[in-house]
Amino acid sequence: xxxxxxxxxxxxxxxxxxxxxxxxxxxxxxxxxxxxxxxxxxxxxxxxxxxxxxxxxxxxxxxxxxxxxxxxxxxxxxxxxxxxxxxxxxxxxxxxxxxxxxxxxxxxxxxxxxxxxxxxxxxxxxxxxxxxxxxxxxxxxxxxxxxxxxxxxxxxxxxxxxxxxxxxxxxxxxxxxxxxx
Numbered sequence: 001x002x003x004x005x006x007x008x009x010x011x012x013x014x015x016x017x018x019x020x021x022x023x024x025x026x027x028x029x030x031x032x033x034x035x036x037x038x039x040x041x042x043x044x045x046x047x048x049x050x051x052x053x054x055x056x057x058x059x060x061x062x063x064x065x066x067x068x069x070x071x072x073x074x075x076x077x078x079x080x081x082x083x084x085x086x087x088x089x090x091x092x093x094x095x096x097x098x099x100x101x102x103x104x105x106x107x108x109x110x111x112x113x114x115x116x117x118x119x120x121x122x123x124x125x126x127x128x129x130x131x132x133x134x135x136x137x138x139x140x141x142x143x144x145x146x147x148x149x150x151x152x153x154x155x156x157x158x159x160x161x162x163x164x165x166x167x168x169x170x171x172x173x174x175x176x177x178x179x180x181x
Contacts, residue, residue: 017130024159025130028072028123031166035068036116039109049109062106069119070099071162076126079133079155083126092155095142127159 017023043049049062078094104111127133135156143149 019130020135020156021127021133021159022130024135024156024163025123025127027163028159028166029120031068031163032072032116032120032123035065035166036113036120039065039113039116044109046107046109049112050107060106062108062112065112065115066101066103066106067099068166069105069115071096071165072119072123074098075155075158075162076122078139079126079137082137091138091140091152092158093140093142095144097142097144 017026043061049065050060053059074094074096075092078092082088082090082092103115105115106112133155135154137155139153139155139158141151141153141158143151
């Protein structure tokens, strides 16, 4: 599928979608492609990836990128595990609290680009381009609130959340994209 970095491309692709998972797949693809486009056009070096934001102490585009990708990856990893379990109708289980930090993608432009290419491929594979996961597939989300709880959800809701989170993550990243001095 062609890149969906523009709103027009997303709108055109979504107009023919067959189900909520396919629409949400296209939205997720849009945000992944938008970030990949940012990496190809504006944030093009290790210095850009590691430049510390003046508005959010300690924040960098690399850290935002890792954070954005984590939300998709955790859902997709849980979905892949559930699909390969002996009981394919068992809930998808995962936690947003189990994220990796200090990855190469936080400091290396090349590693960051590669992580988004892998994420795009994983999204397509796990969801079979938006056709392979029932939008109502049960999710059991483990969360620390600070107490450990389990929350019921659905695949479509969590894919929407990851994309909503991605949209919010893209905006603050932009202030850090200023050319380092």
